[in-house]
Amino acid sequence: MASPAVRFQRPDVLAWTLVIPAMIIFALFVLYPLTRTVWLSLWEWDGLTPATWAGLGNYPNVLTDPKMHSAFAHSLVFLFFYTVIPITIGITITAVIMRTNPRGQMTFRAILFLPQILSTVVIAVAWRWIYAPDGPINSLLSAIGFDQLTRAWLGDFDTALPSLGIIGTWIVYGFCMILFIAGAQKIPRELFEAARIDGAGALAEIRHVLLPGLRREMTVVLIFTITLGLRNFDIVWNTTQGGPGTTTTVPSLYIYQETFLYRNVGVGATISVLLTIIILATTGITMAVRNRRGAS
Amino acid sequence: MKIGKVVIALAIGGSLVLTGCSSPGGSEGEGDPASESSAAGDPTAEAPTGVVLPVTAEAIADMGPTTLSVWADGGEELTMAQLIPQFEAMYPNITVDLTLKGFDDLMSTVVPALSGDSAPDVAQGNQGYAVDGTLVGADLIRPLDDVATAYGWANSYNVSDYGQFSWAPDGSSFGSGTLYGMSPVTEFVGVFYNKSKLADLGLEAPQTFEEFEAALAAAKSAGELPIMMGNSDKYPATHVYGVIQGAFTPAQNTRDWIGGSAGSTFNDPTNEQALNSMKQWADEGYFPKGFNGISADDATAQFGSGDGVFLIGGTWNAGAINKTLGADAGFISAPSGSSGASAGTGSLGLGWHVSSKTDAEPAAIAFVAMIMDSANAQVFADLNRIPASNGTVSSSNALFEEQIRGAARTLADSGQTYYFDWATETMYDVFTASLQEFLDGRISAADFMSVVQTDWDTFLANR
Numbered sequence: 001m002a003s004p005a006v007r008f009q010r011p012d013v014l015a016w017t018l019v020i021p022a023m024i025i026f027a028l029f030v031l032y033p034l035t036r037t038v039w040l041s042l043w044e045w046d047g048l049t050p051a052t053w054a055g056l057g058n059y060p061n062v063l064t065d066p067k068m069h070s071a072f073a074h075s076l077v078f079l080f081f082y083t084v085i086p087i088t089i090g091i092t093i094t095a096v097i098m099r100t101n102p103r104g105q106m107t108f109r110a111i112l113f114l115p116q117i118l119s120t121v122v123i124a125v126a127w128r129w130i131y132a133p134d135g136p137i138n139s140l141l142s143a144i145g146f147d148q149l150t151r152a153w154l155g156d157f158d159t160a161l162p163s164l165g166i167i168g169t170w171i172v173y174g175f176c177m178i179l180f181i182a183g184a185q186k187i188p189r190e191l192f193e194a195a196r197i198d199g200a201g202a203l204a205e206i207r208h209v210l211l212p213g214l215r216r217e218m219t220v221v222l223i224f225t226i227t228l229g230l231r232n233f234d235i236v237w238n239t240t241q242g243g244p245g246t247t248t249t250v251p252s253l254y255i256y257q258e259t260f261l262y263r264n265v266g267v268g269a270t271i272s273v274l275l276t277i278i279i280l281a282t283t284g285i286t287m288a289v290r291n292r293r294g295a296s
Numbered sequence: 297m298k299i300g301k302v303v304i305a306l307a308i309g310g311s312l313v314l315t316g317c318s319s320p321g322g323s324e325g326e327g328d329p330a331s332e333s334s335a336a337g338d339p340t341a342e343a344p345t346g347v348v349l350p351v352t353a354e355a356i357a358d359m360g361p362t363t364l365s366v367w368a369d370g371g372e373e374l375t376m377a378q379l380i381p382q383f384e385a386m387y388p389n390i391t392v393d394l395t396l397k398g399f400d401d402l403m404s405t406v407v408p409a410l411s412g413d414s415a416p417d418v419a420q421g422n423q424g425y426a427v428d429g430t431l432v433g434a435d436l437i438r439p440l441d442d443v444a445t446a447y448g449w450a451n452s453y454n455v456s457d458y459g460q461f462s463w464a465p466d467g468s469s470f471g472s473g474t475l476y477g478m479s480p481v482t483e484f485v486g487v488f489y490n491k492s493k494l495a496d497l498g499l500e501a502p503q504t505f506e507e508f509e510a511a512l513a514a515a516k517s518a519g520e521l522p523i524m525m526g527n528s529d530k531y532p533a534t535h536v537y538g539v540i541q542g543a544f545t546p547a548q549n550t551r552d553w554i555g556g557s558a559g560s561t562f563n564d565p566t567n568e569q570a571l572n573s574m575k576q577w578a579d580e581g582y583f584p585k586g587f588n589g590i591s592a593d594d595a596t597a598q599f600g601s602g603d604g605v606f607l608i609g610g611t612w613n614a615g616a617i618n619k620t621l622g623a624d625a626g627f628i629s630a631p632s633g634s635s636g637a638s639a640g641t642g643s644l645g646l647g648w649h650v651s652s653k654t655d656a657e658p659a660a661i662a663f664v665a666m667i668m669d670s671a672n673a674q675v676f677a678d679l680n681r682i683p684a685s686n687g688t689v690s691s692s693n694a695l696f697e698e699q700i701r702g703a704a705r706t707l708a709d710s711g712q713t714y715y716f717d718w719a720t721e722t723m724y725d726v727f728t729a730s731l732q733e734f735l736d737g738r739i740s741a742a743d744f745m746s747v748v749q750t751d752w753d754t755f756l757a758n759r
Binding site for chain 2: 045046047049053151153155157240243245257260261265
C-alpha cells in the first residue's frame with residue numbers, strides 16, 4: 001500500500017468529534033492521576049500538612065527495602081499463575097475445540113467466562129471457603145485417602161502464595177479461552193485440514209496453525225494478564241492480607257498501606273510509579289520478543 | 297497525523313501543568329491553611345474558645361437553626377438511634393446529620409474529612425498515632441480538659457482511662473497530657489466459654505491463669521478443641537496473646553510501652569514467658585489445625601456451633617455468640633496471673649472528638665457531653681454495649697451480664713492494656729505478621745521481641 005504523500009491534510013472533523021470526548025476522559029482519569037502520582041513521589045507528604053521536598057530520595061529507600069523485594073518477587077510468582085498457566089490452558093482448550101467441535105459450546109463458553117464478571121471480593125470470599133481447613137478441597141482429599149495432605153491452604157506459610165495464584169488462574173483462563181476461540185474461528189479451516197493431511201499431530205497443529213493465527217489475540221491476552229497479575233490487590237487483600245507472615249505481600253498492598261494507613265503518600269506514590277514501570281517494561285519486553293520472533 | 301500528535305502532546309502537557317506547580321498540602325488549598333505553621337507541631341495547645349461550660353440551653357437556642365454533622369462508626373447505629381432523638385428533643389433548633397461508616401472506612405476517611413472544608417462537627421476517631429495522633433498533631437480536634445471538668449466526668453469515669461485519649465499537643469506521644477477525646481463504653485478481649493462443655497469436664501469458669509491452663513489440658517485430654525481461634529485476619533492471635541501476656545506482665549508497663557514512654561521496652565522476660573506459653577499451647581494442639589487459614593468470623597461461627605471449649609475474643613463477638621450458643625455462652629475477663637489482676641487487651645471505645653473548626657461548638661460539646669453522661673449508661677447497656685462509667689446498669693441478657701461483671705473486674709484492676717498496634721504507625725503489620733511467624737516456629741521469641749522493639753525505637757526516634 002503506497003503511503004500518502006506527506007503534506008498537511010484536512011482534519012477529519014467527524015473522527016475528531018467522536019474521539020475528543022474519550023480523550024478528555026482519558027486525560028482526566030488516566031494522564032492526570034499518572035502525572036500527579038509521579039509528582040507526589042518526589043515529596044514526603046502525610047496528606048494533611050504541607051509536604052517536604054524529597055526529590056528522588058524516596059526511590060532508593062523503596063528500592064533497597066527488603067520488604068519490597070519480597071513483594072515484587074511474589075508478583076513474579078503471580079505473573080506465572082496469571083499469564084503462563086491460563087494461556088496454556090486457553091490454548092489447549094481452544095485446540096481441543098477446533099479439533100472436536102463439540103456441541104453446547106455457547107453455554108460452555110458462557111460458564112467459563114463467568115469468573116471475569118464476578119466481583120473480586122465475591123471470588124475471594126468463595127475461595128476462602130474452598131481453601132478452608134474444613135472446606136471442599138480438604139474434604140475431597142480426605143475422601144480419597146490423602147488425609148495427610150490436608151491443611152489450611154491459605155494459612156500455611158508454604159502453600160498460601162501458590163493457592164492465591166490458582167485463584168488468579170481461575171479468574172483469567174476463561175478470558176484467555178474466549179479470545180482464543182473467537183480468534184481461532186477466523187483461521188481458515190483449510191489451514192487446519194492441510195495440516196492434518198500433512199500428518200501434523202495436535203501439538204504441531206497448535207504450533208504451526210493455531211498460534212500464528214492467534215497473534216493479535218495473544219497480544220491482547222498477554223497485556224491484560226501481565227497487567228492484572230502484577231497489580232493484584234483485591235485477591236490478596238480479601239484473603240490473606242499479605243499473610244501468613246509476609247508470604248503473600250504484593251506491591252499494591254504496600255501502596256495501600258503506605259498511602260492510607262501510614263500516611264506516607266510520597267512513598268505510596270513511589271511504589272506506584274515503580275510498579276507502573278515494571279508493568280510497562282514487562283509488557284514491552286514481551287512485545288519486543290514476539291515481534292522479533294514472529295513473522296506475520 | 298500531525299494534528300493527532302499535537303493534540304496528544306497538548307493533553308500530556310496540560311496534565312503536567314495541572315500537577316506540576318503545586319506543592320502538595322501547601323497553600324494551594326490541599327491542606328488546612330491553619331496548619332501551615334505547625335509543620336513541626338504547635339508547642340502550645342489551642343486555647344479553648346469563649347464558650348461557657350457547661351453549655352446552657354440558652355446558648356444552644358441562641359444558635360438558631362443549625363445542623364450538627366456527626367461522623368460515627370457503624371457500631372454506633374443503634375445507640376445513635378436512641379440518643380439523637382433525645383438530643384433533638386432537648387434542643388429543637390438543632391438537626392443532627394449523622395454519617396455512619398464501617399470501621400475500616402472510618403479509619404481511612406475521618407482524618408481527611410476533619411481536615412477538609414466541610415469537616416464534621418463531631419467525629420469518632422481511634423486511639424493511637426494513626427488517627428488520634430494525626431488529628432492532634434494537625435490541630436484538627438478541640439482539647440476537652442475544660443469540658444471534662446465542667447461536666448464532672450471524673451465522678452463517673454476512672455481518670456486513669458483518660459490516658460489513652462491524652463496527648464502531648466504536637467501529637468508526638470500519648471498516655472498523659474491534654475485530653476482530646478473520650479468514650480462512654482469499653483470494649484475488651486476476654487474469654488468466652490461453652491458452659492455445657494465446661495460442665496462436662498467437671499470444671500468451673502477459670503479465674504486465674506493456672507486454672508485456665510488446667511482447664512485447657514483437661515479439654516485436650518477429653519478430645520475437645522480447647523481454644524477456637526481463626527487468624528487469617530492476622531489480629532485475633534494478637535488479642536489471644538494480649539490476654540496471656542496480661543497474666544505475666546504488669547498492665548501499667550504494657551500501657552507505658554504502647555504510649556511511647558521513654559525507656560520502656562518490649563524486650564522483657566515477662567513478655568517472653570507469655571510468648572513461650574502461647575507457643576506451647578500451639579504445639580500442644582490447643583488451637584485448631586490451620587488456624588491461620590480460618591477467618592475471625594468463621595471462628596466465631598464455629599464456636600457458636602459447638603466447636604471449642606473457649607474462644608478468646610473481644611466483647612464485640614457477644615452478639616453473634618449469644619445468637620448461636622444462647623444460654624450455653626459464658627464470659628470471663630482475662631484470667632489473672634500471680635498479681636491477681638485481671639489484665640488483657642482492651643480499652644475504652646472509639647473516642648468522640650469535637651472538630652477544632654466547627655461553627656457549632658456549643659451544640660457539638662453538648663452532644664459529646666450527652667454521650668458521656670452516665671445517666672445514659674443504661675441506653676448503652678440495653679444495646680449490649682458495656683458502659684465504662686461506675687454506675688450500675690442491668691441487663692436481661694445473661695451473657696451480657698457476665699460481660700458487665702468482667703468489665704467491672706478488669707476496670708477495677710486497671711487491667712486494660714490497650715492494643716499493641718497503637719504503639720507505632722507500622723506496629724499493626726509488624727506485630728501481626730511476626731506473631732504468625734513465631735507461632736509457626738519460623739522465628740524465636742527473642743527475634744519477635746527484637747523486631748517489635750526495633751519498630752518502636754525507630755518510630756519514636758523519628759517523632
